[in-house]
Amino acid sequence: MKMRNPPVNSLSLEFLTELLISLEKLESDKAFHAIILTSDCPGIFSAGLDLMEMCGRDPTHYAEYWKAVQELWLRFYLSHLVVISAINGVNAAGGCLLALSCDYRVLADNPKYAMGLNETLLGIIAPFWFKDTLVNTVGHRTAERALQLGLLFPPAEALQVGMVDKVVPEDQVLSAARSELAQWLAIPGHARQLTKSLMRKPTADRLLKERDADIQNFVRFISRDAIQKALRVYLEKLKQKKT
Numbered sequence: 001m002k003m004r005n006p007p008v009n010s011l012s013l014e015f016l017t018e019l020l021i022s023l024e025k026l027e028s029d030k031a032f033h034a035i036i037l038t039s040d041c042p043g044i045f046s047a048g049l050d051l052m053e054m055c056g057r058d059p060t061h062y063a064e065y066w067k068a069v070q071e072l073w074l075r076f077y078l079s080h081l082v083v084i085s086a087i088n089g090v091n092a093a094g095g096c097l098l099a100l101s102c103d104y105r106v107l108a109d110n111p112k113y114a115m116g117l118n119e120t121l122l123g124i125i126a127p128f129w130f131k132d133t134l135v136n137t138v139g140h141r142t143a144e145r146a147l148q149l150g151l152l153f154p155p156a157e158a159l160q161v162g163m164v165d166k167v168v169p170e171d172q173v174l175s176a177a178r179s180e181l182a183q184w185l186a187i188p189g190h191a192r193q194l195t196k197s198l199m200r201k202p203t204a205d206r207l208l209k210e211r212d213a214d215i216q217n218f219v220r221f222i223s224r225d226a227i228q229k230a231l232r233v234y235l236e237k238l239k240q241k242k243t
């Protein structure tokens with residue numbers, strides 16, 4: 001699955017919906033057993049959630065958007081398919097969440113390709129299920145520091161803290177993901193799937209039990225004047241970077 005939403009693969013409502021539909025199609029076709037998730041945007045895996053979906057819109061839109069973000073995470077996190085990410089670019093916040101929801105992560109060895117949950121740098125916070133997904137991957141202490149500081153880890157550090165499983169030269173990221181896949185596909189499917197569910201269901205259930213409350217919390221939080229101002233300032237900084 002090659003993500004293509006130029007220029008930065010931001011996860012707009014439309015793009016989230018496309019990803020969901022693609023995932024559902026693959027999952028319902030018995031011929032498919034695995035996905036390699038990668039990017040078609042040079043140097044960028046994903047810039048995360050689309051800030052334009054969270055800025056200057058009305059509460060109904062925020063609720064619809066957040067429901068789609070939840071749905072994408074739940075579907076990827078619990079997918080019965082083997083999902084491996086071949087991370088071939090910078091990968092921020094919501095994009096990083098998507099990669100953390102995969103079964104295995106290969107990152108291209110380029111110092112520009114940092115990844116992490118950097119929400120605090122924008123003046124917002126990573127929701128509890130983003131946090132849980134990170135804790136499940138790198139452990140509590142590393143996650144606590146990374147989340148508070150909004151750290152984006154370059155490849156060597158991402159490997160060292162366990163945020164990714166392998167770092168390879170840029171031109172080998174897809175072939176390394178394919179080689180890894182062979183090991184996962186050699187395991188009897190039902191046993192692997194049940195084990196994945198055993199490991200992940202408690203984390204997913206936390207959100208499933210509180211889905212509506214989580215949407216309301218998001219809408220309340222994102223609608224605050226101070227948060228809207230912080231997002232506008234961040235977007236402005238991104239634009240000024242060019243001049």
Ligand SMILES: CCCCC/C=C\C/C=C\CCC/C=C/C(=O)SCCNC(=O)CCNC(=O)[C@H](O)C(C)(C)COP(=O)(O)OP(=O)(O)OC[C@H]1O[C@@H](n2cnc3c(N)ncnc32)[C@H](O)[C@@H]1OP(=O)(O)O
Nearest residue numbers: 010047048049050051052092093094127217218221238239
């Ligand atoms: C107490 C109660 C608590 C309740 C809590 C409830 C909920 C919690 C609340 C909120 C949770 C929200 C979680 C948010 C998750 C996210 O994912 S936020 C997004 C974070 N992403 C980023 O910080 C990355 C920002 N982008 C960049 O750093 C760079 O763009 C880059 C990815 C490194 C690429 O750089 P470069 O190649 O130089 O490209 P440009 O910067 O020039 O960007 C090109 C254009 O794309 C626009 N853009 C970039 N990122 C985004 C984005 N995420 N969304 C929308 N648009 C983006 C950028 O502005 C450029 O636009 P123009 O060409 O100038 O128009």
